[in-house]
Amino acid sequence: MNFPLVTTDWLADNLARKNLVLLDASMANVIGREPIVYDLPVVIPGARKFDLEGSFCDLNSTLVHAFPGKQQFTREARKLGINADSLVVVYDNQGIYSAPRAWWMFQSMGHENTFVLDGGLPKWLAEERETASSLAQEPAASGNITGTFKSGMVCGSGYVLKALNAGQITAVDARSPERFYGRAPEPREGVRRGHIPGSHNLPFAQVLNEHSFKSAEQLKLIFARAMPADNLQTVFSCGSGITACIILMAAVIAGNENNLLYDGSWADWGSNPALPVATSE
Numbered sequence: 001m002n003f004p005l006v007t008t009d010w011l012a013d014n015l016a017r018k019n020l021v022l023l024d025a026s027m028a029n030v031i032g033r034e035p036i037v038y039d040l041p042v043v044i045p046g047a048r049k050f051d052l053e054g055s056f057c058d059l060n061s062t063l064v065h066a067f068p069g070k071q072q073f074t075r076e077a078r079k080l081g082i083n084a085d086s087l088v089v090v091y092d093n094q095g096i097y098s099a100p101r102a103w104w105m106f107q108s109m110g111h112e113n114t115f116v117l118d119g120g121l122p123k124w125l126a127e128e129r130e131t132a133s134s135l136a137q138e139p140a141a142s143g144n145i146t147g148t149f150k151s152g153m154v155c156g157s158g159y160v161l162k163a164l165n166a167g168q169i170t171a172v173d174a175r176s177p178e179r180f181y182g183r184a185p186e187p188r189e190g191v192r193r194g195h196i197p198g199s200h201n202l203p204f205a206q207v208l209n210e211h212s213f214k215s216a217e218q219l220k221l222i223f224a225r226a227m228p229a230d231n232l233q234t235v236f237s238c239g240s241g242i243t244a245c246i247i248l249m250a251a252v253i254a255g256n257e258n259n260l261l262y263d264g265s266w267a268d269w270g271s272n273p274a275l276p277v278a279t280s281e
Contacts, residue, residue: 081139095211109147171199
């Protein structure tokens, strides 16, 4: 897997690149951190909307933010003019929040030539680079990308329960300690407090320096402290599968391999009374 990040310097130098497709994956609903609120619309020039809460979400699923199927992904990605040879760069307006989710979606659909802008829009603005007040329209010509879903990159609760009981995976949760240990209520109605028994807590803010990822060396130390060095497959979760992708990306930056996203995450697990819950520290 490619190193997942590009810098603002790189993007500024490559904005006019013919095969570059720039995607804004910002979300309307930001949970787990104080959101950055903008007085006026502002985007990076040429960015197209990557709608994680609509077009690229399976709205028929019972999961809060469900991965789209390969046909839906292919249809919507082609509308954005994405081709099989496109170089895709994704950012969001919180710095690092929802862009890693879009990145993992592309990886899971077989388009590895996808990267996240480290620092996102906040870093771009802090450097006083060129901006636009509106997103680019969908291109007239459709792209030719075809999503090929890799099932070994996303899983559900059944796999997590079975693999944990068999000692085959390490589970890591990106939520805050307050939510992980059940000291704070869940933001979604009907979801129990606590965490998946046997999972480890690594709040996503710990892998960031304000709006950007910490260095690979720093991230290696963080993962060494947060989880055992057991060489097992690592399953990442959070509230609904968004911020889990932040720590999943951090793991990739740190050189960890064999990573998996629990797409439904705690919104799925915590709402199923048949699944066990732990709250102990």
